[in-house]
Amino acid sequence: MTKINISDQNAHGKAPTDTLNQPNSLQDSWGRQFRYLRLSLTDVCNMRCTYCLPDGYQRTHNEQFLTSAEVTNIVRAFARLGTRKIRLTGGEPSLRQDLPQIIEDCKATSGITQVAVTTNGLKLARLLDDWKAAGLDQINISVDSLTADSFALITGHDRLSQLLGDIDQALADQWTLKVNAVLLRGQNDRELPAFLNWLRDRPLTLRFIELMRTNDNADYYQQHHLRGAVWMQQLMQQGWQELPRSEDSGPAREFWHPNYAGRIGFILPYAPSFCASCNRLRVSARGDLHLCLFTEQGHSLRDLLQSPEQLPQLQQRLQQLLHLKAEQHPLLLEQSGGNRHFAAIGG
Structure with a gap:
């Protein structure tokens, strides 16, 4: 476990705010409140996306993933500290057979108002009924291209037609959906008109994600990085108007x-201002708290996840660790931290 060394100053030399005097909150040294937890259930994935796992998933550790009981204890601790939204991620969380029970347990936790799942959608149709019965509020699905050939090239699966059909069925069933597309120069960079046409009659949120550098994709990043601001400016010129952010919003504008x-x-x-609105923390499938997607290492919580009686100590550790959260991520300095790929800590 990473040792905690709390001093009178943080890593930037500025005096932190006194978060430990606020027993029911998660607030960092910069005054940011954290009400949103991204909780990974597995780092296994059944896709081979070129920007994440181009060679497919390869296990590099022998640790067991979080049990459902450990997940419950994490969620309870975060809820007691003001977290209201839980996003269950991976890898691919639908590979966990106990996912419906985990969803139900999260929804039953006092203080949690929204539970979401991020999935690649390969098993979407067969799982929707179980997720609805468990109380799931929202689903995020990855669709990086609306062209069958490009989709297969990016993901390693020729399943676009099935996935789009499943999305339409979910919309017909009144699901709240978000669809994610990673912007990739040379692969989907000419598809903005197609995405707009697809979105015209579908009540969902389509989110374009700028490709980020990790330790495994430096060459790929250089070849395929596309600035999302270019597309954003085009849309604003076409009359698209920005919405105000809500308290539990994710990082998207x-x-x-x-x-x-x-x-x-x-x-x-x-x-430059991306980190100013940060309101989310991450826990990996191995029980490590990640203060940022691009930190060098996680901080193990697992020794405090074995019993509900440990919740006070777990809450205290979470508050202490927040003193170590930096003001911004190091990507602007061309540093990607210790993150090998996004499947490892839930993206």
Whole structure:
């Protein structure tokens, strides 16, 4: 476990705010409140996306993933400290057979108002009924291209037609959906008109995510990085208007247009002000707290996850660790931290 060394100053030399005097909150040294937890259930994935796992998933450790009981204890501790939204991620969380029970347990936790799942959608149709019965509120699905050949090239699966059909069925069933597309120069960079046409009659949020550098994709990043601000400016010139952020919003800047049923979001991690609105923390499938997607290492919580009686100590550790959170991520300095790939800590 990473040792905690709390001093009178943080890593930037500035005096931190006294978060430990606020027993029921998660607030860092910069005054940011954290009400949103991204909780990974596995780092296994059944896709081979070129920007994440181009060679497929290869296990590099022998640790067991979090049990459902450990997940419950994490969620309870975060909820007691003001977290209201839980996003269950991976890898691919649908590979966990106990996912419906985990969803139900999260929804039953006092203080949690929203539970979401991020999935690649390969098993979507067969799982929707179980997820609805468990109380799931929202689903995020990855669709990086609307062209069958490009989709297969990016993901390693020729399943676009099935996935789009499953999305339409989920919309017909009144699900709240977000669709994620990683912007990739040379692969989907000419598809903005197709995405807009697809969105016109579909009441979902389509989010374009700027490709981020990790330790495994430096060459790929140089070849395929596309600035999302270029597309965002085009849409603003076409009359798209930005929406105000809500308290539990993710990192996207969202836009609406009166002629479209759906909305568009942009996640632009290289924007200078990106970290100012950070409101989310991450726990990996091995029980490590990650203060940022691009930190050098996680901080183990697992020794405090074995019993509900340990919740006070777990809450205290979470508050202490927040003193170590930096003001911004190091991507602007061309540093990607210890993150090998996004499947390892839930993206």
